[in-house]
Amino acid sequence: xxxxxxxxxxxxxxxxxxxxxxxxxxxxxxxxxxxxxxxxxxxxxxxxxxxxxxxxxxxxxxxxxxxxxxxxxxxxxxxxxxxxxxxxxxxxxxxxxxxxxxxxxxxxxxxxxxxxxxxxxxxxxxxxxxxxxxxxxxxxxxxxxxxxxxxxxxxxxxxxxxxxxxxxxxxxxxxxxxxxxxxxxxxxxxxxxxxxxxxxxxxxxxxxxxxxxxxxxxxxxxxxxxxxxxxxxxxxxxxxxxxxxxxxxxxxxxxxxxxxxxxxxxxxxxxxxxxxx
Amino acid sequence: xxxxxxxxxxxxxxxxxxxxxxxxxxxxxxxxxxxxxxxxxxxxxxxxxxxxxxxxxxxxxxxxxxxxxxxxxxxxxxxxxxxxxxxxxxxxxxxxxxxxxxxxxxxxxxxxxxxxxxxxxxxxxxxxxxxxxxxxxxxxxxxxxxxxxxxxxxxxxxxxxxxxxxxxxxxxxxxxxxxxxxxxxxxxxxxxxxxxxxxxxxxxxxxxxxxxxxxxxxxxxxxxxxxxxxxxxxxxxxxxxxxxxxxxxxxxxxxxxxxxxxxxxxxxxxxxxxxxxxxxxxxxxxxxxxxxxxxxxxxxxxxxxxxxxxxxxxxxxxxxxxxxxxxxxxxxxxxxxxxxxxxxxxxxxxxxxxxxxxxxxxxxxxxxxxxxxxxxxxxxxxxxxxxxxxxxxxxxxxxxxxxxxxxxxxxxxxxxxxxxxxxxxxxxxxxxxxxxxxxxxxxxxxxxxxxxxxxxxxxxxxxxxxxxxxxxxxxxxxxxxxxxxxxxxxxxxxxxxxxxxxxxxxxxxxxxxxxxxxxxxxxxxxxxxxxxxxxxxxxxxxxxxxxxxxxxxxxxxxxxxxxxxxxxxxxxxxxxxxxxxxxxxxxxxxxxxxxxxxxxxxxxxxxxxxxxxxxxxxxxxxxxxxxxxxxxxxxxxxxxxxxxxxxxxxxxxxxxxxxxxxxxxxxxxxxxxxxxxxxxxxxxxxxxxxxx
Numbered sequence: 001x002x003x004x005x006x007x008x009x010x011x012x013x014x015x016x017x018x019x020x021x022x023x024x025x026x027x028x029x030x031x032x033x034x035x036x037x038x039x040x041x042x043x044x045x046x047x048x049x050x051x052x053x054x055x056x057x058x059x060x061x062x063x064x065x066x067x068x069x070x071x072x073x074x075x076x077x078x079x080x081x082x083x084x085x086x087x088x089x090x091x092x093x094x095x096x097x098x099x100x101x102x103x104x105x106x107x108x109x110x111x112x113x114x115x116x117x118x119x120x121x122x123x124x125x126x127x128x129x130x131x132x133x134x135x136x137x138x139x140x141x142x143x144x145x146x147x148x149x150x151x152x153x154x155x156x157x158x159x160x161x162x163x164x165x166x167x168x169x170x171x172x173x174x175x176x177x178x179x180x181x182x183x184x185x186x187x188x189x190x191x192x193x194x195x196x197x198x199x200x201x202x203x204x205x206x207x208x209x210x211x212x213x214x215x216x217x218x219x220x221x222x223x224x225x226x227x228x229x230x231x232x233x234x235x236x237x238x239x240x241x242x243x244x245x246x247x248x249x250x251x252x253x254x255x256x257x258x259x260x261x262x263x264x265x266x267x268x269x270x271x272x273x274x275x276x277x
Numbered sequence: 278x279x280x281x282x283x284x285x286x287x288x289x290x291x292x293x294x295x296x297x298x299x300x301x302x303x304x305x306x307x308x309x310x311x312x313x314x315x316x317x318x319x320x321x322x323x324x325x326x327x328x329x330x331x332x333x334x335x336x337x338x339x340x341x342x343x344x345x346x347x348x349x350x351x352x353x354x355x356x357x358x359x360x361x362x363x364x365x366x367x368x369x370x371x372x373x374x375x376x377x378x379x380x381x382x383x384x385x386x387x388x389x390x391x392x393x394x395x396x397x398x399x400x401x402x403x404x405x406x407x408x409x410x411x412x413x414x415x416x417x418x419x420x421x422x423x424x425x426x427x428x429x430x431x432x433x434x435x436x437x438x439x440x441x442x443x444x445x446x447x448x449x450x451x452x453x454x455x456x457x458x459x460x461x462x463x464x465x466x467x468x469x470x471x472x473x474x475x476x477x478x479x480x481x482x483x484x485x486x487x488x489x490x491x492x493x494x495x496x497x498x499x500x501x502x503x504x505x506x507x508x509x510x511x512x513x514x515x516x517x518x519x520x521x522x523x524x525x526x527x528x529x530x531x532x533x534x535x536x537x538x539x540x541x542x543x544x545x546x547x548x549x550x551x552x553x554x555x556x557x558x559x560x561x562x563x564x565x566x567x568x569x570x571x572x573x574x575x576x577x578x579x580x581x582x583x584x585x586x587x588x589x590x591x592x593x594x595x596x597x598x599x600x601x602x603x604x605x606x607x608x609x610x611x612x613x614x615x616x617x618x619x620x621x622x623x624x625x626x627x628x629x630x631x632x633x634x635x636x637x638x639x640x641x642x643x644x645x646x647x648x649x650x651x652x653x654x655x656x657x658x659x660x661x662x663x664x665x666x667x668x669x670x671x672x673x674x675x676x677x678x679x680x681x682x683x684x685x686x687x688x689x690x691x692x693x694x695x696x697x698x699x700x701x702x703x704x705x706x707x708x709x710x711x712x713x714x715x716x717x718x719x720x721x722x723x724x725x726x727x728x729x730x731x732x733x734x735x736x737x738x739x740x741x742x743x744x745x746x747x748x749x750x751x752x753x754x755x756x757x758x759x760x761x762x763x764x765x766x767x768x769x770x771x772x773x774x775x776x777x778x779x780x781x782x783x784x785x786x787x788x789x790x791x792x793x794x795x796x797x798x799x800x801x802x803x804x805x806x807x808x809x810x811x812x813x814x815x816x817x818x819x820x821x822x823x824x825x826x827x828x829x830x831x832x833x834x835x836x837x838x839x840x841x842x843x844x845x846x847x848x849x850x851x852x853x854x855x856x857x858x859x860x861x862x863x864x865x866x867x868x869x870x871x872x873x874x875x876x877x878x879x880x881x882x883x884x885x886x887x888x889x890x891x892x893x894x895x896x897x898x899x900x901x902x903x904x905x906x907x908x909x910x911x912x913x914x915x916x917x918x919x920x921x922x923x924x925x926x927x928x929x930x931x932x933x934x935x936x937x938x939x940x941x942x943x944x945x946x947x948x949x950x951x952x953x954x955x956x957x958x959x960x961x962x963x964x965x966x967x968x969x
Contacts, residue, residue, distance in 0.1 A: 038898065040899070041519070042521075042896075044386070123327075153653065186840045186842060188901050188956075188957075189879060189880065189901060189903070189904050189906065190906050190907045191904050191905070191906035192845075192899075192904050192906075193901075194792060196957070197840075219376065236964035248493070248526075256898050257884065257893055258899075259957075259958060260958050262958070263841070263957065263958035263961065267839065267840050267841075267957075267961075270839040270840070271839055271840065274661065274839050
């Protein structure tokens with residue numbers, strides 16, 4: 001057992017946090033802890049691990065809008081976005097996604113960066129960010145800062161381009177004049193539910209279509225083939241016409257406790273098609 | 278600051294139709310503030326000092342034998358008092374094979390892990406399966422035959438307060454803080470395990486966090502095990518289930534399969550046939566009955582057969598109207614299938630088939646309130662969002678039970694209402710106070726209720742919707758007896774004839790003249806005066822105690838034909854319950870029954886893994902219960918007819934909801950979904966023409 005097992009490190013600065021992670025790569029960074037605590041009563045092994053508490057790091061807080069970029073500090077919660085009128089005006093897709101996460105208590109604790117690092121294929125925040133071409137900024141004591149486009153961040157189920165000593169410090173989004181934004185999550189209930197299927201879509205003249213899908217693959221998927229099809233051909237006659245593009249994009253859902261593969265394959269195409277109507 | 282005063286009456290459109298029948302329109306739940314602020318103490322909250330914590334050791338497989346158990350290692354964990362293995366076979370996920378007692382919950386957790394049990398899993402049956410129905414001849418006189426199979430899943434009670442007992446053992450006496458639906462029946466067996474006569478201990482359950490039938494089993498294994506440990510160590514003991522254990526081993530509404538083969542004529546008349554039902558009872562010996570047909574409708578001559586099916590799962594317990602919601606789901610959807618096949622309106626067909634004239638009047642009112650005229654014929658909509666309307670009906674008999682009551686007037690002008698029976702969340706405490714205040718003629722705020730204590734006058738266990746119906750009769754008699762004694766004593770003091778005095782709003786009146794205030798009269802008593810009453814044939818006659826309840830529910834919903842997701846718009850629930858005691862808690866009972874019914878219809882499903890036999894969703898994350906955002910506008914209507922007597926209310930409102938929703942979904946999408954829950958994938962399958 002690790003000597004630090006069951007401990008919580010509480011850094012005051014990002015540098016301290018990075019030093020702690022360099023010294024102990026087993027440290028698990030935690031901000032809102034909303035994913036951790038869901039399984040806490042059952043995952044007894046989680047009680048023996050060591051955590052890095054980021055919740056009091058003021059350097060990670062804050063949202064800035066510049067002429068070309070929007071920056072979310074890694075400590076930005078869903079609630080921070082919900083209550084910020086700039087998002088309501090410019091990126092309602094993020095507000096809509098944030099409002100479907102758990103309940104208000106979760107929205108005030110949970111962070112966008114935590115949603116990215118938790119790497120659930122059923123995430124709500126990740127597809128919305130992906131449809132806005134988000135970039136993930138990572139920092140480590142050894143190598144300084146690197147960036148990875150969110151659409152390329154995931155390698156497989158719960159696998160990502162984040163080294164054990166790296167911390168997500170912020171998320172950036174390009175500012176665009178979107179003429180279309182759409183977020184849809186199909187869950188069993190109207191609130192407090194995890195997606196059976198989720199879709200986020202944007203369109204701007206300069207960037208074309210961006211489509212990200214949740215709960216239909218081991219990772220949140222950016223659907224580049226489908227984007228190209230829409231850019232080139234527009235809305236087809238039937239949702240069935242999305243089938244080959246979605247397959248090429250890697251849509252390969254499974255049967256699980258929340259839904260069936262057949263249901264997910266059908267509904268993902270349907271909701272995209274109807275969103276374009 | 279905004280006005281925070283709640284309106285005393287909610288502005289429902291149906292209100293004018295049932296004004297004036299409630300004993301109290303405005304009274305709030307007396308313990309409402311205590312409950313929402315957390316000052317109400319439930320059994321689970323009682324952790325006596327120096328207590329021993331106890332938990333069961335449970336089988337994690339559908340069926341398995343424990344090959345090795347490291348009892349020594351678990352016993353050696355600091356703080357562990359004892360580890361006892363009582364068996365090696367687990368026949369379902371969650372079956373206890375022993376227990377651990379320790380000084381803390383943390384020690385219990387460490388000891389469970391140190392047991393390091395190696396299991397040899399065996400094959401487990403996880404479901405009711407598809408038993409074949411024997412083929413019957415077609416019923417005589419039928420133009421057509423409908424053959425269909427309807428299924429419902431296992432629903433767990435999911436009480437907010439889990440099952441368990443906390444025992445304050447004080448050497449030669451004890452107080453049992455039980456989470457129970459039966460203050461008096463929870464004593465059963467406790468004398469034996471405690472080694473104490475019943476005169477030396479009492480059961481206290483002032484507040485109970487739900488039970489819905491699952492807390493009717495006497496002291497229960499939780500109580501008896503805690504009792505044994507308390508007696509053995511001569512110390513308090515605490516044993517409460519966690520959420521997973523609550524799903525696994527504290528009963529459920531059994532799964533059901535209903536195979537109907539019925540004949541009907543071109544005009545929709547049903548001419549009989551056969552109904553075969555099966556109930557999935559886990560390892561239990563019975564309890565899987567399905568109430569189908571309900572006898573509310575004239576369905577001709579029905580041959581009914583039922584069999585319970587055993588599998589590797591926890592057994593059922595009574596669950597709010599046991600057997601009824603499962604049966605009503607099949608019956609209501611079957612009637613709508615016949616209506617659609619014969620081109621009849623389901624409302625019109627029910628008016629024809631229903632055996633009760635009073636319910637026909639309820640259908641008329643319900644149809645008006647829900648806007649039945651807007652209903653499109655089944656299967657005619659092609660839009661993305663498809664509207665659906667459905668109907669269900671309900672009935673409940675009144676069961677007489679023993680109940681005693683005592684009412685005391687104290688010299689300080691307070692009135693104490695005493696009944697040992699419990700309030701499982703229905704508002705019994707509030708109802709009893711209102712009954713006594715009305716009958717005595719005093720303001721509600723002088724009345725205090727002592728409840729949930731086996732040293733108080735005996736009352737029934739709360740099963741079968743019997744508590745308020747029976748205890749209120751005892752209470753009425755006690756209040757009348759008390760009033761007589763009280764007025765005799767006051768009359769003697771005033772030097773008038775007892776019969777000349779009355780109590781009005783607390784004042785002692787002779788004709789229209791106030792002789793004394795309530796405070797003056799009580800002070801003049803010098804000592805407390807009490808009256809007792811019982812539920813008996815005599816009190817039944819005196820207070821019009823008998824009678825059954827009935828009701829109808831109407832559902833308005835939309836189905837998203839892209840996703841198969843159902844959005845409930847409104848549910849109108851018309852319900853008779855005789856004389857309404859407390860309007861708010863009565864309406865709350867109806868709304869709660871509807872919520873439990875819609876949750877059964879749309880979400881709840883205890884899932885056992887085919888491979889391991891283990892429950893895959895023993896939590897409230899994946900065992901889904903309707904949340905506030907899923908609830909439509911629910912409009913309770915307390916029916917004015919049949920106002921006499923105090924009639925059962927707890928169970929009937931949960932019976933028709935699932936059936937009515939299934940009918941509305943059928944109306945919207947054109948094909949019936951015959952399996953609960955009405956999951957989006959099943960709805961999409963139905964839309965695509967297949968049956969779910």
